[in-house]
Amino acid sequence: MSPMIYTLYGFAIFFFVFWCGIWFLHILAISYGKIKLHRKVSLLPRETPLPSVSILKPLMGVDPNLAQNLETFFTLNYPVYELLFCIEDKNDPAIAIVNSLMEKYPLVDAHLFLGGSVVGVNPKINNMQPGYEAAKYEYIMISDSGIRMKDDTLLDMVQHMTEKVGLVHQMPFTCDRDGFAATFEKIFFGTVQSRIYLTADLAGINCHTGMSCLMRKNVLIEMGGIQIFGCYLAEDFFMAKAFTDYGWKMTISSQPAMQNCGTCNITSFQARLTRWAKLRQAMVPSMILLEPLSECMVVGGFASWAVNMLFHWDSLVFYLVHILLWFLSDWILLSVVQNGSLPFNKFDFVVGWVFREFSGPYLFLHALWNPAIRWRARVYKLAWGGVAYEIAPKIKS
Numbered sequence: 001m002s003p004m005i006y007t008l009y010g011f012a013i014f015f016f017v018f019w020c021g022i023w024f025l026h027i028l029a030i031s032y033g034k035i036k037l038h039r040k041v042s043l044l045p046r047e048t049p050l051p052s053v054s055i056l057k058p059l060m061g062v063d064p065n066l067a068q069n070l071e072t073f074f075t076l077n078y079p080v081y082e083l084l085f086c087i088e089d090k091n092d093p094a095i096a097i098v099n100s101l102m103e104k105y106p107l108v109d110a111h112l113f114l115g116g117s118v119v120g121v122n123p124k125i126n127n128m129q130p131g132y133e134a135a136k137y138e139y140i141m142i143s144d145s146g147i148r149m150k151d152d153t154l155l156d157m158v159q160h161m162t163e164k165v166g167l168v169h170q171m172p173f174t175c176d177r178d179g180f181a182a183t184f185e186k187i188f189f190g191t192v193q194s195r196i197y198l199t200a201d202l203a204g205i206n207c208h209t210g211m212s213c214l215m216r217k218n219v220l221i222e223m224g225g226i227q228i229f230g231c232y233l234a235e236d237f238f239m240a241k242a243f244t245d246y247g248w249k250m251t252i253s254s255q256p257a258m259q260n261c262g263t264c265n266i267t268s269f270q271a272r273l274t275r276w277a278k279l280r281q282a283m284v285p286s287m288i289l290l291e292p293l294s295e296c297m298v299v300g301g302f303a304s305w306a307v308n309m310l311f312h313w314d315s316l317v318f319y320l321v322h323i324l325l326w327f328l329s330d331w332i333l334l335s336v337v338q339n340g341s342l343p344f345n346k347f348d349f350v351v352g353w354v355f356r357e358f359s360g361p362y363l364f365l366h367a368l369w370n371p372a373i374r375w376r377a378r379v380y381k382l383a384w385g386g387v388a389y390e391i392a393p394k395i396k397s
């Protein structure tokens with residue numbers, strides 16, 4: 001056999017093994033999701049009192065659901081906590097919403113911090129810094145503006161903070177909302193993102209998306225505070241990395257993060273996914289190969305060629321069966337993450353799923369060719385490794 005044939009067989013074996021690995025991830029994610037997610041929160045009395053929590057809420061602008069999302073933080077079923085709302089712009093309309101909720105719930109320990117404090121380039125860290133400095137409790141929670149809590153979400157997260165755990169985060173998911181964009185978001189978070197998030201959590205790989213996380217404050221202080229992550233845009237990834245570097249474990253909680261922003265459209269969601277992809281490409285360069293390769297249509301194409309080469313199986317039949325099984329597996333995983341009836345029918349799922357599968361590789365390439373990162377009012381670039389610098393001044397919204 002010529003070296004060319006050996007090389008082709010080598011590639012065929014690689015793609016077939018990779019394809020098997022991806023299917024192993026599907027099975028792991030579904031099984032682990034069933035075991036890990038949506039467990040009942042224990043209400044049994046404890047020997048020691050529950051730790052008190054300082055909740056940082058960085059806010060910027062308003063959306064139609066902001067008031068009701070924020071209100072869920074005032075009605076948490078948790079003994080001692082404080083709410084630290086942080087708003088950078090002193091003319092931000094979110095201020096009025098926070099003030100009216102603070103008036104409505106005078107017994108809840110809540111404070112508002114205006115103006116932020118420039119400790120780096122990350123605008124979320126800059127915004128939270130005054131709130132962080134004022135935080136008085138032993139656990140710090142960072143919770144983005146679009147998050148909606150159930151009464152027992154904080155309790156669930158605290159119960160996952162066991163002896164060796166330093167950081168508990170929620171796997172991103174979405175509330176039920178109307179419209180195709182909301183369907184698309186739910187399909188994205190409940191399929192491709194959940195598969196990686198669950199398997200990464202099981203394998204102890206850092207996949208932290210910082211929209212809702214609980215941390216031990218003493219460890220944060222030992223690291224130098226949240227400001228040391230201000231030089232990165234992906235402060236979430238580096239915070240989690242620092243916790244593991246300090247010898248702490250991290251885990252997801254049983255309840256996924258319920259994102260419930262009231263403005264939901266395809267363009268802004270795709271811009272957000274592209275921004276995240278740019279962060280991953282800069283921080284974990286192996287993702288540049290692994291991500292496109294692990295897309296259903298791409299890995300299926302390579303595997304179809306490989307099985308034809310190795311076992312003389314019909315490529316087209318193999319490809320179609322692969323897509324059908326992937327689709328079914330995604331439906332099962334989404335149902336596990338949703339843990340109840342879905343707000344859309346099977347036809348909507350087919351349309352949303354096909355759209356996700358075809359737009360995924362496109363968004364990834366788009367992120368690769370356009371390195372500038374727009375986040376809300378500012379534009380940044382990332383150096384390899386993830387350190388960020390701002391390339392355009394703040395755009396007035």
Ligand SMILES: CCCCCCCC/C=C\CCCCCCCC(=O)N[C@@H](CO)[C@H](O)/C=C/CCCCCCCCCCCCC
Pocket residue numbers: 018021022192193196197199200203205206207208209210234235236237276277279280284290291294
């Ligand atoms: C046979 C092995 C195949 C491995 C395939 C890995 C394919 C990865 C495909 C998609 C990646 C999706 C990642 C989703 C979560 C990240 C969301 C995100 O970008 N968040 C950013 C913004 O908040 C945040 O800053 C970044 C966080 C982490 C990025 C690093 C992700 C690494 C994931 C690697 C997981 C491999 C799992 C393998 C388990 C055995």
Ligand SMILES: O=c1ccn([C@@H]2O[C@H](COP(=O)(O)OP(=O)(O)O[C@H]3OC[C@@H](O)[C@H](O)[C@H]3O)[C@@H](O)[C@H]2O)c(=O)[nH]1
Pocket residue numbers: 057058059060123124127143144145146209210211212233234235236272375376377
């Ligand atoms: O300029 C800004 C941008 C954002 N933020 C706050 O940061 C939080 C997240 O902002 P967005 O919703 O725009 O962004 P994402 O949902 O994509 O964020 C997510 O990905 C990037 C990570 O660094 C974040 O930790 C994670 O939450 C919000 O609470 C927002 O109010 C600011 O305070 N200032």
